[in-house]
Amino acid sequence: MRANSIIENAAFLGAAVTIAEAEARKILHASSELWIRAIQPALWLLVFGEALSKVRGIVPQNFTYLQFISAGILAQSVLFIAIFYGVTLVWERDLGLLSRLLASPAPRISIVLGKSLAASIRGIFQATIIFGISLILGININLDPLNVAGVYCVVVLLSMCFSTMSMAIASLAKTRERMMGLSQVITFPLFFASNAIYPSAIMPEWLRLVSTVNPLTYGVNALRAIMLTGRYAMIPTDIAVLALYLTLFIALATISISRIIR
Amino acid sequence: MALLDTPLSFRAVERGNVVRNNLVVEMHALTKIYPPSTKAVDSLDLGIYEGEIFGLLGPNGAGKSTTIKMLLTLIPPTSGSIIVNGMDPRNQQTQVRRVVGYVPQEVSVDGDLTGFENLLISAKLYGVKDPERSSRISLLLKQFNLESRANELVKRYSGGMMRKLEIAQALVSQPRILFMDEPTIGLDPVAKREVWRQILELRMTMGMTVFLSTHDMGEADFLCDRIAIMNAGRIVIVGEPGKLKQAVGGTVVRLRLRSRTDAGDKSQVVGLKVQQSIRLPSDLNAKVINESHSESEGREISIAFDKWSDDALPSIIRYFEGCGEEVLAVNASTPGLDDVFLKYAGLRLEEAEKRPTAGRRSFRSHAR
Numbered sequence: 001m002r003a004n005s006i007i008e009n010a011a012f013l014g015a016a017v018t019i020a021e022a023e024a025r026k027i028l029h030a031s032s033e034l035w036i037r038a039i040q041p042a043l044w045l046l047v048f049g050e051a052l053s054k055v056r057g058i059v060p061q062n063f064t065y066l067q068f069i070s071a072g073i074l075a076q077s078v079l080f081i082a083i084f085y086g087v088t089l090v091w092e093r094d095l096g097l098l099s100r101l102l103a104s105p106a107p108r109i110s111i112v113l114g115k116s117l118a119a120s121i122r123g124i125f126q127a128t129i130i131f132g133i134s135l136i137l138g139i140n141i142n143l144d145p146l147n148v149a150g151v152y153c154v155v156v157l158l159s160m161c162f163s164t165m166s167m168a169i170a171s172l173a174k175t176r177e178r179m180m181g182l183s184q185v186i187t188f189p190l191f192f193a194s195n196a197i198y199p200s201a202i203m204p205e206w207l208r209l210v211s212t213v214n215p216l217t218y219g220v221n222a223l224r225a226i227m228l229t230g231r232y233a234m235i236p237t238d239i240a241v242l243a244l245y246l247t248l249f250i251a252l253a254t255i256s257i258s259r260i261i262r
Numbered sequence: 263m264a265l266l267d268t269p270l271s272f273r274a275v276e277r278g279n280v281v282r283n284n285l286v287v288e289m290h291a292l293t294k295i296y297p298p299s300t301k302a303v304d305s306l307d308l309g310i311y312e313g314e315i316f317g318l319l320g321p322n323g324a325g326k327s328t329t330i331k332m333l334l335t336l337i338p339p340t341s342g343s344i345i346v347n348g349m350d351p352r353n354q355q356t357q358v359r360r361v362v363g364y365v366p367q368e369v370s371v372d373g374d375l376t377g378f379e380n381l382l383i384s385a386k387l388y389g390v391k392d393p394e395r396s397s398r399i400s401l402l403l404k405q406f407n408l409e410s411r412a413n414e415l416v417k418r419y420s421g422g423m424m425r426k427l428e429i430a431q432a433l434v435s436q437p438r439i440l441f442m443d444e445p446t447i448g449l450d451p452v453a454k455r456e457v458w459r460q461i462l463e464l465r466m467t468m469g470m471t472v473f474l475s476t477h478d479m480g481e482a483d484f485l486c487d488r489i490a491i492m493n494a495g496r497i498v499i500v501g502e503p504g505k506l507k508q509a510v511g512g513t514v515v516r517l518r519l520r521s522r523t524d525a526g527d528k529s530q531v532v533g534l535k536v537q538q539s540i541r542l543p544s545d546l547n548a549k550v551i552n553e554s555h556s557e558s559e560g561r562e563i564s565i566a567f568d569k570w571s572d573d574a575l576p577s578i579i580r581y582f583e584g585c586g587e588e589v590l591a592v593n594a595s596t597p598g599l600d601d602v603f604l605k606y607a608g609l610r611l612e613e614a615e616k617r618p619t620a621g622r623r624s625f626r627s628h629a630r
């Protein structure tokens with residue numbers, strides 16, 4: 001019985017890795033897309049960050065605005081990329097790709113995990129880009145190997161979280177266009193109701209309340225602590241909240257993915 | 263090109279080894295109602311034998327794809343039961359999925375991967391390990407003539423190449439039962455034959471069972487041991503293509519004869535007497551269904567064959583020549599599967615159209 005369940009577990013992880021491998025190979029074939037995706041966070045930092053850095057009093061005294069939003073922009077670009085996985089899912093449904101995948105012995109949860117791992121690959125690339133831009137612009141963030149590794153870990157968690165969230169809602173949208181619309185409808189509130197580009201301290205009360213249930217806030221908190229402030233005390237809480245959301249979204253996405261082709 | 267020269271009869275030989283005693287797919291009162299009230303499949307009872315190539319025919323919207331998807335565990339039936347390879351897809355989904363292969367009606371290869379990668383990922387998902395994996399992939403690439411394009415992105419393939427890759431992809435796991443939803447859509451005649459040959463070969467070597475849907479009567483006729491015609495979610499008729507064609511009407515041969523002695527001594531008729539009833543040799547499996555006689559035209563006979571074979575025409579001519587008749591003209595007409603399809607699907611459709619609920623596309627729009 002136990003040996004059997006170990007084999008089952010290996011198969012379930014193996015299938016997830018295979019799905020992730022397929023996605024990774026697709027990324028490799030279209031690597032120019034990775035660079036195009038890097039333009040957006042670069043612009044946010046260069047234009048938005050530079051412009052607002054002239055305004056005093058947004059962020060705590062001891063940090064520049066650019067320092068402050070680097071973690072936020074990283075989280076935001078991870079969100080924007082990961083949210084696209086639901087659209088891809090609907091697209092694959094419209095073709096026969098998803099039917100064929102679902103007719104294979106790969107467990108549904110492996111398909112969800114595999115795709116969210118692929119989102120993580122893209123997320124890690126974004127993080128690397130942001131590190132690069134910070135170096136070029138001379139934004140002072142913590143680049144110790146352990147901190148960089150920590151950032152990558154949080155980015156993986158965030159990518160998985162938002163890609164599974166997006167896959168979870170994919171079965172609600174019957175068409176690709178509607179799924180795109182739905183993605184935007186949830187992306188922007190998530191972004192603005194978080195501390196990505198301004199601290200919670202300057203938010204109106206209602207927005208601060210919303211931001212406390214927003215997974216992006218916890219991601220930004222963890223990233224900002226690792227990249228900038230070095231106040232690690234809240235990181236376990238942030239990670240735990242994200243992990244909780246991730247578990248929920250994985251479960252929902254696993255249900256969603258089997259319903260989407262019906 | 264060599265494939266085109268292969269005599270049609272090669273399949274007749276390969277047909278021999280289907281022993282009809284073991285059902286691998288069973289459907290009992292299988293019904294699917296899409297919400298709110300589209301009855302796509304309506305209490306279907308059907309069994310597929312092991313090693314059989316079974317064809318599901320029917321106009322657009324008949325419920326073919328829905329049936330296939332239920333057998334594949336992709337959609338749950340509304341009611342009724344299914345057994346696939348001895349298992350119930352409802353509670354043994356993974357086990358069922360391991361033994362079935364699927365070629366969907368829609369494009370199912372990943373355009374952003376190469377042909378090789380598509381096969382690789384499929385093989386991995388079904389747990390095929392190296393070195394077996396590599397050898398299967400390279401063999402399939404060769405068999406489907408995709409070797410030279412194997413490392414190119416699939417979105418640059420032609421439609422036919424994609425379809426071939428899809429079929430190769432379904433075969434890489436060597437399924438016990440292969441479900442194919444209109445497998446040869448968009449293939450040219452040569453490619454179609456390649457695919458048919460592949461399927462027959464796999465059936466030969468692995469005893470694979472094939473369940474396919476098709477709109478191609480030639481394909482159904484050539485490939486399938488048995489076909490079912492479906493309309494409005496119901497099976498209208500099941501049978502061997504040959505028998506179904508016969509049921510519509512066997513091959514009919516019309517001959518015009520003149521007794522040899524007619525021209526010479528009219529009193530010495532050695533041919534068949536005009537009033538004499540013609541008794542054909544029993545090994546021809548044929549009977550006279552009509553005969554007429556006129557002074558100017560000679561004698562005209564129509565003969566229906568129960569069992570048509572390539573030597574039927576020479577035999578019948580030899581027979582009459584042997585009786586002292588001169589055969590002036592011969593004409594043979596065979597009903598095709600199209601006639602079978604039109605008879606069963608067409609008829610039912612007219613009935614369906616009378617019903618106000620029939621919200622499906624017409625047969626004509628499919629036939630264009």
Ligand SMILES: Nc1ncnc2c1ncn2[C@@H]1O[C@H](COP(=O)(O)OP(=O)(O)OP(=O)(O)O)[C@@H](O)[C@H]1O
Nearest residue numbers: 262296300302321322323324325326327328329622
């Ligand atoms: N997901 C769905 N939701 C609602 N109705 C559906 C769905 N899929 C199919 N149908 C309906 O069920 C019926 C049978 O469809 P199905 O796709 O099984 O037909 P088919 O025989 O495969 O047709 P075709 O030859 O056009 O492929 C049709 O009336 C169709 O409109």
Ligand SMILES: [Mg+2]
Nearest residue numbers: 326327367443
């Ligand atoms: Mg169909």
